[in-house]
Amino acid sequence: xSKDAEILDEFTSKEYEHGWSVDFEADEAPKGLNEDxxxxxxxxxxxxxxxxxxxxxxxxxxxxLEEPNWAAVNYPKINFQDIIYxxxxxxxxxxxxxxxxxxxxxxxxxxxxxxxxxxxxMTGVAVDAVIDSVSVATTFKETLGELGIIFCSFSEAVKDHxxxxxxxxxxxxxxxxxxxxxxxxxxxxxxxxGYIPKGVHCPMELSTYFRINAxxxxxxxxxxxVAEAGSYVSYLEGCTAPQRDxxxxxxxxxxxxxxxxxxxxxxxxxxxxxxxxxxxxxxYNFVTKxxxxxxxxxxxxxxxxxxxxxxxxKYPSCILKGDYSVGEFYSVAVTNNFQQADTGTKMIHIGKGxxxxxxxxxxxxxxxxxxYRGLVQVHKRAENVRNFSQCDSLLLGDKCGAHTFPYIExxxxxxxxxxxxxxxxxxxxxxxxxxxxxxxxxxxxxxIVNGYAKEVLNKLPMEFAVEAQKLLxxxxxxxxx
Amino acid sequence: MLKVKNLKASIEGKEILKGINLEVKPGEVHAIMGPNxxxxxxxxxxxxxxxxxxxxxxxxxxxxxxxFDLSPEERARExxxxxxxxxxxxxxxxxxxxxxxxxxxxxxxxxxxKLDAVQFLKVMKERMKIVDIDQALLKRSLNEGFSGGEKKRxxxxxxxxxxxxxxxxxxxxxxxDIDALKIVANGVNTLRSADNATIVITHYQRLLDFIVPDxxxxxxxxxxxxxxxxxxxxxLEERGYDWIKAEHANV
Numbered sequence: 001x002s003k004d005a006e007i008l009d010e011f012t013s014k015e016y017e018h019g020w021s022v023d024f025e026a027d028e029a030p031k032g033l034n035e036d037x038x039x040x041x042x043x044x045x046x047x048x049x050x051x052x053x054x055x056x057x058x059x060x061x062x063x064x065l066e067e068p069n070w071a072a073v074n075y076p077k078i079n080f081q082d083i084i085y086x087x088x089x090x091x092x093x094x095x096x097x098x099x100x101x102x103x104x105x106x107x108x109x110x111x112x113x114x115x116x117x118x119x120x121x122m123t124g125v126a127v128d129a130v131i132d133s134v135s136v137a138t139t140f141k142e143t144l145g146e147l148g149i150i151f152c153s154f155s156e157a158v159k160d161h162x163x164x165x166x167x168x169x170x171x172x173x174x175x176x177x178x179x180x181x182x183x184x185x186x187x188x189x190x191x192x193x194g195y196i197p198k199g200v201h202c203p204m205e206l207s208t209y210f211r212i213n214a215x216x217x218x219x220x221x222x223x224x225x226v227a228e229a230g231s232y233v234s235y236l237e238g239c240t241a242p243q244r245d246x247x248x249x250x251x252x253x254x255x256x257x258x259x260x261x262x263x264x265x266x267x268x269x270x271x272x273x274x275x276x277x278x279x280x281x282x283x284y285n286f287v288t289k290x291x292x293x294x295x296x297x298x299x300x301x302x303x304x305x306x307x308x309x310x311x312x313x314k315y316p317s318c319i320l321k322g323d324y325s326v327g328e329f330y331s332v333a334v335t336n337n338f339q340q341a342d343t344g345t346k347m348i349h350i351g352k353g354x355x356x357x358x359x360x361x362x363x364x365x366x367x368x369x370x371x372y373r374g375l376v377q378v379h380k381r382a383e384n385v386r387n388f389s390q391c392d393s394l395l396l397g398d399k400c401g402a403h404t405f406p407y408i409e410x411x412x413x414x415x416x417x418x419x420x421x422x423x424x425x426x427x428x429x430x431x432x433x434x435x436x437x438x439x440x441x442x443x444x445x446x447x448i449v450n451g452y453a454k455e456v457l458n459k460l461p462m463e464f465a466v467e468a469q470k471l472l473x474x475x476x477x478x479x480x481x
Numbered sequence: 482m483l484k485v486k487n488l489k490a491s492i493e494g495k496e497i498l499k500g501i502n503l504e505v506k507p508g509e510v511h512a513i514m515g516p517n518x519x520x521x522x523x524x525x526x527x528x529x530x531x532x533x534x535x536x537x538x539x540x541x542x543x544x545x546x547x548x549f550d551l552s553p554e555e556r557a558r559e560x561x562x563x564x565x566x567x568x569x570x571x572x573x574x575x576x577x578x579x580x581x582x583x584x585x586x587x588x589x590x591x592x593x594x595k596l597d598a599v600q601f602l603k604v605m606k607e608r609m610k611i612v613d614i615d616q617a618l619l620k621r622s623l624n625e626g627f628s629g630g631e632k633k634r635x636x637x638x639x640x641x642x643x644x645x646x647x648x649x650x651x652x653x654x655x656x657x658d659i660d661a662l663k664i665v666a667n668g669v670n671t672l673r674s675a676d677n678a679t680i681v682i683t684h685y686q687r688l689l690d691f692i693v694p695d696x697x698x699x700x701x702x703x704x705x706x707x708x709x710x711x712x713x714x715x716x717l718e719e720r721g722y723d724w725i726k727a728e729h730a731n732v
Binding site: 427428429430432433434435436437438439440441443447448450451452453454455 | 529530531532552553554557558562563565568569570571572573574578579580582583586587590622639643
């Protein structure tokens with residue numbers, strides 16, 4: 001019997017044990033993963049029985065799966081039994097002033113143009129009582145509440161809105177979807193839940209609230225957004241500030257449900273620790289993001305700026321089920337040093353007259369590898385589908401790589417599918433031209449790269465676009481010359 | 482302002498400049514003429530600091546300092562401007578943003594405060610008139626899809642924005658019709674003052690009808706073989722370069 005099958009056998013044949021092998025009072029689960037750990041996590045979070053069942057089913061399914069290896073990334077084999085799957089959110093040590101914070105971090109904040117208050121919040125420095133983050137968050141919550149918008153942590157949603165979670169959890173990304181989705185479904189820590197009722201236009205970027213209230217969501221984040229018919233919401237995940245984490249493996253799931261005539265804009269700025277200059281350390285970011293345009297004329301738009309992580313494995317996708325629904329994917333992925341990114345999207349056209357647009361801009365520097373992987377699939381009954389894909393790669397230096405893997409599957413001859421791809425290098429001519437006008441080389445690279453990525457950056461909410469521009473420059477510092 | 486002494490430079494082991502001597506003083510306009518392949522563009526590239534060329538011997542003093550101690554951007558910030566023969570395209574970067582980055586870095590270098598968006602726009606509108614350039618063009622990606630005339634006009638607009646001490650115009654007249662040529666020349670003349678100097682590199686005399694030089698130098702086979710006034714340019718126009726070549730066949 002193979003080892004996997006052995007483990008599977010052991011777990012599926014095991015009777016429910018009352019004798020916990022895990023100390024319930026502990027703030028941290030022991031290393032490794034088994035059914036007891038899954039039960040431990042669920043119990044720690046006081047979850048209802050149905051959610052525990054969901055986790056267990058996911059876990060049992062996970063045992064049957066093989067770790068995927070089709071992505072164009074290389075990393076040492078992960079020992080899934082050497083990971084701690086639950087630890088209680090640690091209270092950040094409160095500091096009295098920014099002087100106590102690592103000066104290197106402060107320098108980065110300054111370069112990104114992050115406000116002093118926000119710097120304090122992110123580093124755990126006590127904030128002035130007047131703009132206390134909790135009270136701001138409460139105000140937001142009240143405004144949203146009046147409109148019937150629910151926006152809270154995933155755990156809260158499980159307690160307060162179990163009917164919604166029960167209905168939608170796993171409806172877009174089932175636990176059977178892939179290896180990391182199964183893993184996340186078994187052990188997810190926390191995340192966010194958003195619900196926009198029928199016809200409601202969410203008046204603020206949900207990010208605003210999120211950034212102020214960013215909780216320690218842990219390594220297995222779970223996000224669920226439901227936009228009822230005719231509603232609108234713009235959601236922003238992540239932040240430009242460098243994120244460090246002790247956990248190397250991150251496997252998140254994002255599920256989005258967009259009903260008829262509704263629109264969801266989901267923007268991500270990802271800047272997890274990418275490892276050092278020699279490629280040591282860094283986060284492995286294996287994410288499953290998918291949304292479904294359930295009703296007619298629904299629209300889902302993904303925008304992502306990926307600059308961090310040692311490895312990024314991520315394909316925000318749209319299932320275009322409703323007729324005339326629209327899916328969009330705008331992406332800038334930057335890799336430097338020894339970073340690897342394999343990212344792209346899937347546009348699944350099921351409804352008739354559905355449209356999708358893909359704009360992917362890869363930027364590779366150093367020894368990094370950057371791949372675009374995308375699927376455009378047109379189903380048999382999807383009449384008059386249109387897709388346009390533009391995949392550009394920009395290379396800085398000659399030790400990095402850019403790859404494009406477009407998959408196109410068309411089962412309906414009325415479809416119009418276009419794919420354009422370009423690869424270019426930042427030319428010495430361009431840099432010299434900038435230099436000759438008095439612009440230094442670092443600034444020249446920033447200018448050229450931001451120009452290249454402009455189409456995508458323009459899709460970000462205004463205040464974030466500015467930070468993202470600076471972030472691109474910062475990520476590529478020292479990569480030329 | 483500029484003192485070039487016995488400058489020798491090569492690319493990939495091939496000697497192009499074989500001992501150039503040239504002195505340019507404030508307020509002067511120098512024209513450098515010469516047949517194709519004589520080293521005109523190499524001279525401008527070496528002065529601006531292109532890395533592909535190696536400087537083998539000789540000295541160049543710019544505003545009192547050794548130009549080879551300065552990086553290309555430092556030379557630019559000190560006041561050296563090169564109008565490119567083939568201006569470079571930078572997709573997604575508008576001329577406006579490009580100039581804003583340049584103006585502010587130069588101002589920083591000179592210890593002046595940066596211009597905010599409003600101040601910058603004011604200066605820009607003023608300088609746009611000098612070369613009669615449309616603001617719509619300045620919002621487009623730098624040089625991308627520009628016509629030949631638009632590119633050259635854009636170079637002179639940049640010159641107007643950066644207020645250089647020494648401008649080198651590298652074949653700015655090539656590919657221009659007479660109207661565009663007049664606009665470009667008019668721009669250059671408007672910017673002329675007693676404090677700045679211009680080197681006009683050209684193949685034809687035509688441009689010099691509009692930008693009247695104080696000195697005309699003939700560059701041939703990597704050396705300045707003749708220096709005169711604008712009359713020399715007329716002579717070249719009439720007789721071509723063959724007599725120069727014949728006179729210096731043994732050089």
